Amino acid sequence: MLNHWFRQADNVCYSNAILLLQRMPLSMHFFPALFRFPKDDPAQATRARHTLMSSVSALTVSSFTLYCTHIGLFRMSVASLTGFLTLAFIIHALFYAAICTGWNRRLADPSMTMVQIINSILWMMFVLYFIDQVRGAVLVLFMIIFVFGIFRLRLAQFVGAALFTLLSYALVIALLAYNQPQSINVKIELLQWVLLAMVLPWFALIGAYISNIRSALRHKNKELETALATIEHLASHDELTGIANRRCFLDALRREQARVDREAQPFCLALFDLDFFKAINDLHGHSAGDKVLRTFAECVQKEVRKSDYFGRYGGEEFALLIVDAEIALASSILERIRTGIEEQAFPLVNRKVTASIGVAQYQPGETISNLINRADQALYAAKKGGRNCVKQAIDDTEEAGVIMALH
Known part of the structure; x- marks a missing residue:
C-alpha cells in the first residue's frame, strides 16, 4: 500500500516537473x-x-x-x-x-x-x-x-x-x-x-x-x-544616365567571371551601339543627344532582369552582363530589348532610334579582354549586317574550326 502511494506521488512530481520545464523557456x-x-x-x-x-x-x-x-x-x-x-x-x-x-x-x-x-x-x-x-x-x-x-x-x-x-x-x-x-x-x-x-x-x-x-x-x-556616398556614387555611375560607368561595369564583369569559374555557370556579355548617333548630335544638337542617351538607358533598364548588370561603356556604347544564361537565352532577351528600343518614342529627334547589339558567351578560362573582343566583333557584324539587329559571337573553338577548314 505504501509502495503504491509512493509510486503515485512520484508520478505526480514527475508530471509537475515536466510542466515546469515546458514553461521555463x-x-x-x-x-x-x-x-x-x-x-x-x-x-x-x-x-x-x-x-x-x-x-x-x-x-x-x-x-x-x-x-x-x-x-x-x-x-x-x-x-x-x-x-x-x-x-x-x-x-x-x-x-x-x-x-x-x-x-x-x-x-x-x-x-x-x-x-x-x-x-x-x-x-x-x-x-x-x-x-x-x-x-x-x-x-x-x-x-x-x-x-x-x-x-x-x-x-x-x-x-x-x-x-x-x-x-x-x-x-x-x-x-x-x-x-x-x-x-x-x-x-x-x-x-x-x-x-x-x-x-x-x-x-x-x-x-x-x-x-x-x-x-x-x-x-x-x-x-x-x-x-x-555622393562621391562613391559618382565614382561608380555615369553622371548623364545614372547607370554604372565603364570601370564599375568591368569590376562587376570580373566578379561574375570569378563566380562562374568556381560554380561553372554560364553568362553572356552584350555590347550596344546606337545607330547613327553622330547624325543625331549633328542635326539636333548635343542636348538632344544627351536626352536620347538617357531615354535609351531608361528603356533598356525596364527590360533587363534584376540579376543582370547594365552600364555605359563609353560614348553611345553600352554593355549588359546577362548572368545565368547561355547565348540562346541571352539572344532572346536582347531581341526583346532591341524591339523595345525600336518602339520607344524619342520626341526631341522626331525619328526612330535603334541599336545594334553583339553578344558573346563566356568560355571557362577565357580572359575578360578576349570576351569583350568577341562581343565587339559580334557588334561590328551587326552594324555591317544592316544595323538594328542582334548578332552572336562565335567562340574560339568554332573560330579555330573555320580557320582549319579554310586551310
Missing part, C-alpha cells in the same frame, strides 16, 4: 530579450551605454548612503533604505529595458535624458533630507548628474534642470527646518544653496555649449557621410 527567453543590449543599432547602443553609466553612478551613491547608515549619519534603518534602493534599481532597470525593447523610440526624446536627470535629482533630494552632517559634501554629486546632460540637453533644458534642483533643495531645507530643526543649521544650508545657485547656471551654460558642439559635430558627420 518562455520566462528564460523573456527576460534576456527584455534586457538584451541593442548591438545592431548604434544609436540605441549609445543610449543603453549612457543608461548603464547612470546606473553605475546611482550604485555609487547607494553604496555611500548604506555606509552612512552603517556609521549613523543616515536617519533611516538599513531595512527601509534597502527598500528605497530596490525601488531605485527597478526604475533604472525600466529605463534600460525601454531602450533594449525599443519602446523609447515612441518618445520625443528617445534617450530619455531629461527624465533620467529629474529622477536622479529626486533621488539626491531624498538623500539630502535623510543624511546628517555631510550634506554639503553630497551637493558635489549634482555635478555628476549634470554631466549626463551634455550628451543631449539644450540650454533651456539645462536651465530648467538647474532651477528644478534649486527649488527642490530649497524645499528640502524648509522641510528639515520644520521637521528636524536639531539636525540643520539654516544659515549654513542657505549659504550652500547660494553656492549651488552660483555654480549650476555656469555648469548649465558650459554643458549646453559642449552639447551644441556635439550636435554640430553630428550634423557635420552626417553631411560628410552624404558627401562620401
Whole structure:
C-alpha cells in the first residue's frame, strides 16, 4: 500500500516537473530579450551605454548612503533604505529595458535624458533630507548628474534642470527646518544653496555649449557621410544616365567571371551601339543627344532582369552582363530589348532610334579582354549586317574550326 502511494506521488512530481520545464523557456527567453543590449543599432547602443553609466553612478551613491547608515549619519534603518534602493534599481532597470525593447523610440526624446536627470535629482533630494552632517559634501554629486546632460540637453533644458534642483533643495531645507530643526543649521544650508545657485547656471551654460558642439559635430558627420556616398556614387555611375560607368561595369564583369569559374555557370556579355548617333548630335544638337542617351538607358533598364548588370561603356556604347544564361537565352532577351528600343518614342529627334547589339558567351578560362573582343566583333557584324539587329559571337573553338577548314 505504501509502495503504491509512493509510486503515485512520484508520478505526480514527475508530471509537475515536466510542466515546469515546458514553461521555463518562455520566462528564460523573456527576460534576456527584455534586457538584451541593442548591438545592431548604434544609436540605441549609445543610449543603453549612457543608461548603464547612470546606473553605475546611482550604485555609487547607494553604496555611500548604506555606509552612512552603517556609521549613523543616515536617519533611516538599513531595512527601509534597502527598500528605497530596490525601488531605485527597478526604475533604472525600466529605463534600460525601454531602450533594449525599443519602446523609447515612441518618445520625443528617445534617450530619455531629461527624465533620467529629474529622477536622479529626486533621488539626491531624498538623500539630502535623510543624511546628517555631510550634506554639503553630497551637493558635489549634482555635478555628476549634470554631466549626463551634455550628451543631449539644450540650454533651456539645462536651465530648467538647474532651477528644478534649486527649488527642490530649497524645499528640502524648509522641510528639515520644520521637521528636524536639531539636525540643520539654516544659515549654513542657505549659504550652500547660494553656492549651488552660483555654480549650476555656469555648469548649465558650459554643458549646453559642449552639447551644441556635439550636435554640430553630428550634423557635420552626417553631411560628410552624404558627401562620401555622393562621391562613391559618382565614382561608380555615369553622371548623364545614372547607370554604372565603364570601370564599375568591368569590376562587376570580373566578379561574375570569378563566380562562374568556381560554380561553372554560364553568362553572356552584350555590347550596344546606337545607330547613327553622330547624325543625331549633328542635326539636333548635343542636348538632344544627351536626352536620347538617357531615354535609351531608361528603356533598356525596364527590360533587363534584376540579376543582370547594365552600364555605359563609353560614348553611345553600352554593355549588359546577362548572368545565368547561355547565348540562346541571352539572344532572346536582347531581341526583346532591341524591339523595345525600336518602339520607344524619342520626341526631341522626331525619328526612330535603334541599336545594334553583339553578344558573346563566356568560355571557362577565357580572359575578360578576349570576351569583350568577341562581343565587339559580334557588334561590328551587326552594324555591317544592316544595323538594328542582334548578332552572336562565335567562340574560339568554332573560330579555330573555320580557320582549319579554310586551310
